[in-house]
Amino acid sequence: MQDVETQKQYVEKVKQLNENKNRKYTILTMGCQLNENDSEKLCGMIEEMGYTRAENQKDADLVVFNTCCVRENAEDKLFGKLGELKKIKESKGTIIAIGGCMMQEKHITEKLKQSYPYVDIIFGTHTLYRFPEDLYKAIEEKKKIEDVLDIDGKIYEGLPIKRDSNVKANVTIMNGCNNFCSYCIVPYVRGRERSRQPREIIEEIMHLAENGYKEVTLLGQNVNSYLRVEKEKNIPYEQFEGINSFATLLKAVNNINGIERIRFVSPHPKDFTDDVIDAIASSDKVCKLIHLPLQSGNTKVLKEMNRKYTKEQYLHLVEKMKSKIPNLKLSTDIIVGFPGETEEEFEDTLDVVKKVNFEQVFMFIYSKRVGTPGYKMTNQVPEEIKHERFNRLKELVESQIEENNKKYVGTTQKVLVEGESKTNSKMLSGRTDSNKVVVFEADKNLIGKLIDVKIESEHKWYLKGVI
Ligand code: SAH
Ligand code: SF4
Ligand code: F3S
Numbered sequence: 001m002q003d004v005e006t007q008k009q010y011v012e013k014v015k016q017l018n019e020n021k022n023r024k025y026t027i028l029t030m031g032c033q034l035n036e037n038d039s040e041k042l043c044g045m046i047e048e049m050g051y052t053r054a055e056n057q058k059d060a061d062l063v064v065f066n067t068c069c070v071r072e073n074a075e076d077k078l079f080g081k082l083g084e085l086k087k088i089k090e091s092k093g094t095i096i097a098i099g100g101c102m103m104q105e106k107h108i109t110e111k112l113k114q115s116y117p118y119v120d121i122i123f124g125t126h127t128l129y130r131f132p133e134d135l136y137k138a139i140e141e142k143k144k145i146e147d148v149l150d151i152d153g154k155i156y157e158g159l160p161i162k163r164d165s166n167v168k169a170n171v172t173i174m175n176g177c178n179n180f181c182s183y184c185i186v187p188y189v190r191g192r193e194r195s196r197q198p199r200e201i202i203e204e205i206m207h208l209a210e211n212g213y214k215e216v217t218l219l220g221q222n223v224n225s226y227l228r229v230e231k232e233k234n235i236p237y238e239q240f241e242g243i244n245s246f247a248t249l250l251k252a253v254n255n256i257n258g259i260e261r262i263r264f265v266s267p268h269p270k271d272f273t274d275d276v277i278d279a280i281a282s283s284d285k286v287c288k289l290i291h292l293p294l295q296s297g298n299t300k301v302l303k304e305m306n307r308k309y310t311k312e313q314y315l316h317l318v319e320k321m322k323s324k325i326p327n328l329k330l331s332t333d334i335i336v337g338f339p340g341e342t343e344e345e346f347e348d349t350l351d352v353v354k355k356v357n358f359e360q361v362f363m364f365i366y367s368k369r370v371g372t373p374g375y376k377m378t379n380q381v382p383e384e385i386k387h388e389r390f391n392r393l394k395e396l397v398e399s400q401i402e403e404n405n406k407k408y409v410g411t412t413q414k415v416l417v418e419g420e421s422k423t424n425s426k427m428l429s430g431r432t433d434s435n436k437v438v439v440f441e442a443d444k445n446l447i448g449k450l451i452d453v454k455i456e457s458e459h460k461w462y463l464k465g466v467i
Helices: 002-018 033-048 073-092 106-115 128-140 186-190 198-210 228-232 246-254 274-282 299-304 311-324 343-356 383-408
Strands: 024-029 062-067 095-100 121-123 145-147 168-172 215-219 261-265 289-291 329-336 360-365 412-420 428-432 437-440 450-458 463-466
Touching (some): 002 033, 002 128, 024 033, 033 128, 033 168, 033 215, 062 073, 073 095, 095 128, 106 121, 121 128, 168 198, 198 215, 198 246, 246 261, 261 289, 274 311, 299 311, 299 343, 343 383, 360 383, 412 437, 412 463, 437 450
Parallel strands (some): 024 062, 062 095, 095 121, 168 215, 215 261, 289 329, 329 360, 437 463
Antiparallel strands (some): 412 428, 412 450, 428 437, 450 463
16 A cells, blocks of 8 residues: 555655664553554554653653543543643653544644644544654654544555564554444544555454464454444455455355454444344353443433434344343443433433343443533433432442452453453463453463463452462
């Protein structure tokens, strides 16, 4: 690809500038797993340009922020961090680069240019691959760079990547989102849905398997509509190993030797077709913890959210999945306090949570996002009511998780060993098929292996066991 080749030349140019200078960088990733995967690509490019990772921001010659804007608190966090950087910039001349979803928002980049003129590079989600060129121009030509595109970028293949783990890997299978849920900013900052070519995905995962990776997570904002836009609009894609949908992709990944676990986020309930359910049931490596974002348990709120399913349809889907997939566990995302949500409507959400008994629930307080339909809704729920509902939901979820955790005690679980425990370096840590963290004492040569661990106790956020 010509564009990527051009960037490789810029990689070489920056590398020459950095020769024998022991340049260091830090990166702060503020968003979802897609954002993390983008950061891994940024790190790949940055390290090829001769930078090594610094422990501390004050030692860095290059500081990168990869931003998220899905909820409001991200903004406060970014501007706080930038304030801290001003002194470091003045004393050391550190290059400051900010990229990611928030940079696709005009009012944010305007604010940055006005109030934080010491930022060197602003880049968006569609121009990530051009980072070497932007960085070169910022260093060599001492220019302020603003490299943000409003149009959907292409999918760029062949970028270097520096992954966070040697055991499990994120693999983006599609970019963008076409769903326009009325609260959500993602379609505006990530553009329309575009799927990667089947061959590119399979080759990436085969390469991971050859390098000892055991687990892959397939990523996209709406993974179960993989290749759908291409088929609907007759956009050509290359047939490869019979892959023409998400279900066939899952089956093909299941056939890759060496990969032992497959996860994916996020699917949309409206696209959870029978072929996907059957593929999960018949693919032994696909973990039987499925993320199924609920958002609200009330049909009227779901309609206002533009989710395209009702409370009953969601519950029916759950029943169907449970009947076809043995030992199925579910996790979900829920928003409380969407504009107009009444007490009774909120209670429908509690009702669904009670009925489904999720293994894990990611809970969010509704946050107004500029440019979304939700922003203009006049019936916003008062802050204190949102918080009160959030706390009630949290209480219910935590009591369910405690009950569910107890069921693990005494069982033997297959655990993929990921590395040393973050809180106690004498222990190793790994995850069950259902994504529970398990810590246990064992020799480090077990890292990267799938082993049996007997669970002895539960501790809310993790389980403790022996091999
Ligand atoms: N594409 C994914 C979600 C991406 S954003 C999906 O559809 O599941 C992750 C989660 O953030 C969403 O599932 C939603 O629960 C939450 N979220 C998105 N916009 C939000 C907003 N404006 N306020 C609060 N939570 C929000
Ligand atoms: Fe946002 Fe909805 Fe798209 Fe998920 S599916 S990214 S919640 S618009
Ligand atoms: Fe945030 Fe962008 Fe992900 S807005 S949630 S980093 S797609």
